[in-house]
Amino acid sequence: MTNVDMNETLNTESKLHQSRFLKACRREPTDRTPIWLMRQAGRYMAEYRAIRAKHSMLEVIQNPQLAAEVTLQPINAFDLDAAIIFSDILPPLMGMGLELDFVKGVGPQLGRCIESPADVEKLTIPKAEDCMGPTLEAIRLVRQELEPRGVPLIGFAGAPFTLACYSIQGGGSKMYEKAKRFMFTYPEAWSQLMHKLVDVVADYLIQQAKSGASALQVFDSWAGVLSAADYVRFIQPYNTRLFQLVQSASVPLINFSTGTSTHLDEVTKCGGDVIGVDWRMPIGKAWEMVGHNHAIQGNLDPTALLGPWEELQLQVDRILDDVGDRPGHIFNLGHGILPPTPIETVKRLAEYVHERTG
Amino acid sequence: MTNVDMNETLNTESKLHQSRFLKACRREPTDRTPIWLMRQAGRYMAEYRAIRAKHSMLEVIQNPQLAAEVTLQPINAFDLDAAIIFSDILPPLMGMGLELDFVKGVGPQLGRCIESPADVEKLTIPKAEDCMGPTLEAIRLVRQELEPRGVPLIGFAGAPFTLACYSIQGGGSKMYEKAKRFMFTYPEAWSQLMHKLVDVVADYLIQQAKSGASALQVFDSWAGVLSAADYVRFIQPYNTRLFQLVQSASVPLINFSTGTSTHLDEVTKCGGDVIGVDWRMPIGKAWEMVGHNHAIQGNLDPTALLGPWEELQLQVDRILDDVGDRPGHIFNLGHGILPPTPIETVKRLAEYVHERTG
Numbered sequence: 106m107t108n109v110d111m112n113e114t115l116n117t118e119s120k121l122h123q124s125r126f127l128k129a130c131r132r133e134p135t136d137r138t139p140i141w142l143m144r145q146a147g148r149y150m151a152e153y154r155a156i157r158a159k160h161s162m163l164e165v166i167q168n169p170q171l172a173a174e175v176t177l178q179p180i181n182a183f184d185l186d187a188a189i190i191f192s193d194i195l196p197p198l199m200g201m202g203l204e205l206d207f208v209k210g211v212g213p214q215l216g217r218c219i220e221s222p223a224d225v226e227k228l229t230i231p232k233a234e235d236c237m238g239p240t241l242e243a244i245r246l247v248r249q250e251l252e253p254r255g256v257p258l259i260g261f262a263g264a265p266f267t268l269a270c271y272s273i274q275g276g277g278s279k280m281y282e283k284a285k286r287f288m289f290t291y292p293e294a295w296s297q298l299m300h301k302l303v304d305v306v307a308d309y310l311i312q313q314a315k316s317g318a319s320a321l322q323v324f325d326s327w328a329g330v331l332s333a334a335d336y337v338r339f340i341q342p343y344n345t346r347l348f349q350l351v352q353s354a355s356v357p358l359i360n361f362s363t364g365t366s367t368h369l370d371e372v373t374k375c376g377g378d379v380i381g382v383d384w385r386m387p388i389g390k391a392w393e394m395v396g397h398n399h400a401i402q403g404n405l406d407p408t409a410l411l412g413p414w415e416e417l418q419l420q421v422d423r424i425l426d427d428v429g430d431r432p433g434h435i436f437n438l439g440h441g442i443l444p445p446t447p448i449e450t451v452k453r454l455a456e457y458v459h460e461r462t463g
Numbered sequence: 464m465t466n467v468d469m470n471e472t473l474n475t476e477s478k479l480h481q482s483r484f485l486k487a488c489r490r491e492p493t494d495r496t497p498i499w500l501m502r503q504a505g506r507y508m509a510e511y512r513a514i515r516a517k518h519s520m521l522e523v524i525q526n527p528q529l530a531a532e533v534t535l536q537p538i539n540a541f542d543l544d545a546a547i548i549f550s551d552i553l554p555p556l557m558g559m560g561l562e563l564d565f566v567k568g569v570g571p572q573l574g575r576c577i578e579s580p581a582d583v584e585k586l587t588i589p590k591a592e593d594c595m596g597p598t599l600e601a602i603r604l605v606r607q608e609l610e611p612r613g614v615p616l617i618g619f620a621g622a623p624f625t626l627a628c629y630s631i632q633g634g635g636s637k638m639y640e641k642a643k644r645f646m647f648t649y650p651e652a653w654s655q656l657m658h659k660l661v662d663v664v665a666d667y668l669i670q671q672a673k674s675g676a677s678a679l680q681v682f683d684s685w686a687g688v689l690s691a692a693d694y695v696r697f698i699q700p701y702n703t704r705l706f707q708l709v710q711s712a713s714v715p716l717i718n719f720s721t722g723t724s725t726h727l728d729e730v731t732k733c734g735g736d737v738i739g740v741d742w743r744m745p746i747g748k749a750w751e752m753v754g755h756n757h758a759i760q761g762n763l764d765p766t767a768l769l770g771p772w773e774e775l776q777l778q779v780d781r782i783l784d785d786v787g788d789r790p791g792h793i794f795n796l797g798h799g800i801l802p803p804t805p806i807e808t809v810k811r812l813a814e815y816v817h818e819r820t821g
Binding site for chain 2: 332408
């Protein structure tokens with residue numbers, strides 16, 4: 106590397122470090138409120154549907170070039186402040202010995218799932234480079250592209266509980282009753298399963314940071330099926346260990362969950378620099394429960410993007426007014442963007458959040 | 464009626480009035496904590512499955528003798544303190560001009576649903592005696608059977624929001640995005656729809672009380688898909704009007720919803736003598752938000768009935784300890800009982816709640 110190259114690298118790294126998104130993660134003041142959207146690379150975009158018409162979900166995830174291309178689509182189309190690597194929370198389970206397929210119109214289905222403590226015993230703990238190599242490679246490709254543009258890339262993984270839910274239930278569910286029955290019936294096997302998942306997820310997240318992710322988000326999407334007391338018993342010890350381990354990655358960590366508004370204090374205790382919240386609770390009240398020593402991410406109702414602009418604007422204003430001028434707010438949805446969302450709305454939303462906070 | 468008959472009627476009515484369940488609704492001290500379970504007449508019971516093997520869901524609902532029989536099954540099998548009439552929240556929608564079917568393995572599906580404001584215009588407001596006659600007749604049959612045994616019967620209906628969700632979405636959903644899009648896009652048609660539903664539901668509930676129901680529960684099962692602020696805008700005015708209208712029935716009213724723990728204060732403002740809560744928040748904290756001038760119903764996690772007795776006992780103890788000896792607690796689940804629940808567990812649960820609070 107020549108001195109010129111070296112300086113350029115330092116410059117682009119510093120540009121990244123000074124990006125709105127990463128500053129907000131560190132609760133530093135920003136010129137405008139940063140915005141990105143969960144599942145921003147997805148079916149609401151024609152460019153994405155064009156690729157998915159030719160390739161299955163798993164093919165896109167396992168092909169670094171395609172995954173990188175899909176990751177960049179929303180960054181090229183909208184005024185967003187961070188990219189998130191295109192993948193899914195479930196593929197690491199395949200590396201552990203489970204079978205995964207994405208069934209059209211149904212969602213993810215595990216062909217072989219966990220039914221007994223013996224099945225937990227059999228689970229292996231693969232290295233991320235062996236089982237998630239294509240995603241790590243996609244991260245390297247996207248980083249090369251985005252670092253010069255000063256746009257940070259977020260890596261992510263499912264939280265142990267949410268992965269355990271899928272591993273036992275075999276697919277999506279409203280109550281995850283099979284998973285919870287297992288949890289209540291086999292507390293030791295549950296603990297073993299959660300420990301294994303912590304190890305796999307921690308390594309995977311750390312490797313994503315090493316490959317170029319500037320921040321990491323943990324998705325505990327189904328944590329809300331547990332009561333507050335059971336969250337403390339069955340999730341908190343494992344998430345706490347996970348966030349401790351991943352601190353070694355030295356990048357901001359985002360702790361996201363849904364349906365946990367009643368016990369955001371317990372969620373926060375697990376760790377994370379940024380707490381991601383769903384749309385149920387006013388963000389000001391949520392931030393009070395979380396504590397202002399953390400940044401906060403959220404929390405627009407994803408269905409508000411399906412209605413008219415006036416209604417959406419009202420809901421965005423509600424959030425921005427509630428936050429005020431405190432630093433450390435990352436604007437986002439309260440859960441993933443919905444497939445019928447019009448792209449014009451996404452474009453206008455990103456612009457509006459920047460305009461209103463400029 | 465002879466004097467002897469008259470006295471007997473007065474005696475059985477007074478016995479009913481002095482039942483644990485109705486006393487708890489009025490926050491009077493009881494000898495033991497009353498317990499009943501949402502969907503206690505249902506697929507987890509062999510007696511129920513035997514009837515459903517020969518009759519569809521709608522056939523059972525529309526046949527007063529069968530509906531009465533199914534209503535009594537859990538009362539005869541377990542030590543429960545109240546019956547709830549066997550029906551579903553959706554049949555009143557058929558009277559309004561929508562088409563309903565219960566599809567095996569899928570759940571309720573509306574063949575014709577609401578897609579535009581014009582569809583709302585077309586909805587009629589039927590009288591309960593015309594569209595829900597069989598359920599009212601079933602209530603009369605069950606009352607005859609249960610009054611001498613001192614067991615009160617609960618009538619129920621879906622809340623306007625939950626019915627509107629189904630009417631527009633056409634079936635069950637995680638986010639009810641079609642329904643919410645309609646709500647955001649056509650606020651006037653939404654208001655008209657909710658007003659029509661209030662009228663239909665209020666009349667139906669009042670007629671259930673006149674037919675013999677000793678208490679009435681309003682199920683707002685999907686209220687939790689709205690943010691706290693949108694609950695106040697899109698649900699509260701209508702539920703408030705509903706509870707005002709139904710006060711004329713002069714029986715205790717139970718206001719049940721799920722996913723609303725963050726704004727139980729706003730839920731309570733709508734009305735109801737008893738607030739029914741899901742399992743997410745500790746019941747003591749929930750009761751504080753509700754206020755001790757209301758009774759409270761709940762809030763065991765239904766999945767806890769799928770695990771071992773020791774775990775279930777721990778969760779029941781947690782609830783009873785949290786409540787302490789304050790009068791006005793009705794033990795229940797936080798949502799409907801699940802089909803794989805073992806009947807031995809239900810039996811033991813009812814006995815245990817009575818034993819521990821005796």
